[in-house]
Amino acid sequence: MSAHEDTHAHDDHGHHHKETFVTKYIFSQDHKMIAKQYLITGTIMGVIGVLMSLMFRIQIAWPEQPNVLFEALLGKWAPDGVMDADIYLALITIHGTIMVFFVLTAGLSGTFSNLLIPLQIGARDMASGFLNMLSYWMFFLSSVVMVISLFVEAGPAAAGWTIYPPLSALPLAQGGSGAGMTLWLVSMAIFIASSLLGSLNYIVTIINLRTKGMSMTRLPLTIWAFFITAIIGVISFPVLLSAALLLIMDRSFGTSFFLSDIFIQGEVLHYQGGSPVLFEHLFWFLGHPEVYIVLLPALGITSEIIATNSRKPIFGYRAMVASILAIAFLSTIVWGHHMFISGMNPFLGSVFTFTTLLIAIPSAVKAFNYITTLWKGNLQLNPAMLF
Amino acid sequence: MTALLTILVLVFITVAIWQMVKIFDLAQANAENTQVATDKDNRVNGYLMMGFLAFIYIITIVCFVKWGDLPLLSNSASEHGPQIDSLMIISLVIIFIVQTITQFLLHYFAFKYKGEKGRKALFFADNNTLEAIWTIIPVIALAGLIIYGLFTWNSIMNVNMDDDPLVVELYAQQFNWKARYAGEDNVLGKANVRLIDIDRANILGLDESDPNAQDDVITTELHLPVGRPVLFKMRSQDVLHSAYMPHFRAQMNCVPGMITQFGFTPTVTTAEMRQTPEMIEKVANINNIRVEESNKLIAKGEDALERYEFDYLLLCNKICGKSHYNMQMKIIVETQEEYEAWIKEQKVFKNSLIN
Numbered sequence: 001m002s003a004h005e006d007t008h009a010h011d012d013h014g015h016h017h018k019e020t021f022v023t024k025y026i027f028s029q030d031h032k033m034i035a036k037q038y039l040i041t042g043t044i045m046g047v048i049g050v051l052m053s054l055m056f057r058i059q060i061a062w063p064e065q066p067n068v069l070f071e072a073l074l075g076k077w078a079p080d081g082v083m084d085a086d087i088y089l090a091l092i093t094i095h096g097t098i099m100v101f102f103v104l105t106a107g108l109s110g111t112f113s114n115l116l117i118p119l120q121i122g123a124r125d126m127a128s129g130f131l132n133m134l135s136y137w138m139f140f141l142s143s144v145v146m147v148i149s150l151f152v153e154a155g156p157a158a159a160g161w162t163i164y165p166p167l168s169a170l171p172l173a174q175g176g177s178g179a180g181m182t183l184w185l186v187s188m189a190i191f192i193a194s195s196l197l198g199s200l201n202y203i204v205t206i207i208n209l210r211t212k213g214m215s216m217t218r219l220p221l222t223i224w225a226f227f228i229t230a231i232i233g234v235i236s237f238p239v240l241l242s243a244a245l246l247l248i249m250d251r252s253f254g255t256s257f258f259l260s261d262i263f264i265q266g267e268v269l270h271y272q273g274g275s276p277v278l279f280e281h282l283f284w285f286l287g288h289p290e291v292y293i294v295l296l297p298a299l300g301i302t303s304e305i306i307a308t309n310s311r312k313p314i315f316g317y318r319a320m321v322a323s324i325l326a327i328a329f330l331s332t333i334v335w336g337h338h339m340f341i342s343g344m345n346p347f348l349g350s351v352f353t354f355t356t357l358l359i360a361i362p363s364a365v366k367a368f369n370y371i372t373t374l375w376k377g378n379l380q381l382n383p384a385m386l387f
Numbered sequence: 388m389t390a391l392l393t394i395l396v397l398v399f400i401t402v403a404i405w406q407m408v409k410i411f412d413l414a415q416a417n418a419e420n421t422q423v424a425t426d427k428d429n430r431v432n433g434y435l436m437m438g439f440l441a442f443i444y445i446i447t448i449v450c451f452v453k454w455g456d457l458p459l460l461s462n463s464a465s466e467h468g469p470q471i472d473s474l475m476i477i478s479l480v481i482i483f484i485v486q487t488i489t490q491f492l493l494h495y496f497a498f499k500y501k502g503e504k505g506r507k508a509l510f511f512a513d514n515n516t517l518e519a520i521w522t523i524i525p526v527i528a529l530a531g532l533i534i535y536g537l538f539t540w541n542s543i544m545n546v547n548m549d550d551d552p553l554v555v556e557l558y559a560q561q562f563n564w565k566a567r568y569a570g571e572d573n574v575l576g577k578a579n580v581r582l583i584d585i586d587r588a589n590i591l592g593l594d595e596s597d598p599n600a601q602d603d604v605i606t607t608e609l610h611l612p613v614g615r616p617v618l619f620k621m622r623s624q625d626v627l628h629s630a631y632m633p634h635f636r637a638q639m640n641c642v643p644g645m646i647t648q649f650g651f652t653p654t655v656t657t658a659e660m661r662q663t664p665e666m667i668e669k670v671a672n673i674n675n676i677r678v679e680e681s682n683k684l685i686a687k688g689e690d691a692l693e694r695y696e697f698d699y700l701l702l703c704n705k706i707c708g709k710s711h712y713n714m715q716m717k718i719i720v721e722t723q724e725e726y727e728a729w730i731k732e733q734k735v736f737k738n739s740l741i742n
Binding site: 043047050051054058067068069085086089159160164165166167170173174259260261262263264266268273274275276277310311312313314315316317318319341342343346349350353354357358360361364365367368369370371372374375376377378379380381382385386 | 393396399400403407423424428429432433436489492493496497502506507509510511512513514517518521522525526529532533536537540541545561579580581583585592621624625626627629638639642643644645647705707710711712
């Protein structure tokens, strides 16, 4: 779709066969074109997300004031221009999902990993151009499904971006937990598949396709960050996928993984023996590493920009790599700090407090190393540096 | 107002699109919009850096002066509340100090070492001593915080049954709360949502054959005697809810299919809290605003707003559906005598059933 708009010509080295419009701009296997596709799709999703947040922020700023904009955009969801509570929850849910997954995960990693990995390690292209293309198009498909879920009759998913069951599992509890939630889950399942394909490709490329002399200890920090990000993704995303699948089973096939003893709208449901706390564990096993999936690429890019524009090598390269590794390792064992009051054993709370605070140490090392890199440099304060 | 907002939104959208189009401009690498910073750029941006540093310090000071008294860090009404508050304040102070110093270094270095043509940067790629220092200092600081935090956590989460706490069940459903007092025997009767029988008014699903259940008392207001430990057992009948009692620094999820718990001791009665100077001021402020709003409403021929009076609240703090925002229950902390008088007036479970 939006790839058409990009008429910017680019070299197509390494390909000897004739390129048609379709193979060059749409089903492209070229890493630079795929990066641009990610950038544009991510930006469009970002704009949608921002518009949603504008809408619900306006709603809470002037709670009772009728707003023509809402009436025009939301129709039956905003009778007399005041947002309905259901649509308010739906907007924050979809806003959160879009921003966390579609913009910050796919938009960031997809764009910069695809663009920079082959360029910075001296490879011709990604290890598998086809997987790369597939990864983008699955991401595109999942974006489309997510946007479509906005137009479902009973409303889009509205259980918060963490979609805790039973709220997300029972249409009886909330309108948005019907077809809207089904589409949300389908969209996320496709998204996760896309993200896994992408991550595997980055890992394989970085391990196998480095140019001569580019040993792991000489890799740019940006690439280190992308590499570790991809690894965290491969470790944690499948867990969310399994949580999503189990939730689909609970919703559609009557299993009780996450549900037990529920009395709603005058009737007792058959679910017995499951626990929503299990879902919280599965969700946050992705949810917290996700924070670092979002953060690490940015830190990697920062390292490179600061070093380049200070006209100095980065201070403490080995410490920087070690801190990325430490953050990655710790990030997979801190998920419980989202669950202190979930009803899990308080002893687990102590353990997660401990690991969570540990993660501040590598982060502090990184911050201090950045500042030392600036020290006595010859700072070029150009837009990248200022950003 | 709406028109103005609409215009604002449209302006922002236009600016956003314009900025995005500029990406394509920049992609055409021509000489005019080169990314290389000149000495002049560096100088201007260097001074702007210092300006920004001054700005964030000034805005911090202004915020402290204007909004510095954080009510949620000082007016706790439970025994463990001050512990949580001081843990929070100590963490904030440590973060604030580190933040102030690193922000200063960041901006000052950006100013001091702004680029000039011909100057060479110092080659300084590694220094193990320095790195060890700023690994070990955070380790020590965090070890302190962790140990302090763990002690606080354990003392709050462990409920001592020897103190003979008052046992109360908090029962959550879309979208209201019920409280169930354990009665004379201080033991809650068995319950399960499968036993709910609306026709007999057994709304919480108590086991009618359980002797412990007979003297249980179900209420829609939570009354607590001051100074006595309370042990809350939380249940939910439909989706996840979270029992949040901000004034008592207490929160615990209500999970369908399981019973969670949290205990605390209230220390300030509702009447005492209403008499604190901050609360009197806050209530007066709110009522002034209400009077203004009421005048507007009366002019339109509608009813005036009620006067506001402070009450402790139990709120739901986990999105639970459409009316989540309004899911609350009044909490009244009172003296032992007042509490006893109140609980005597309530119907016990066996008498509340309809046969």
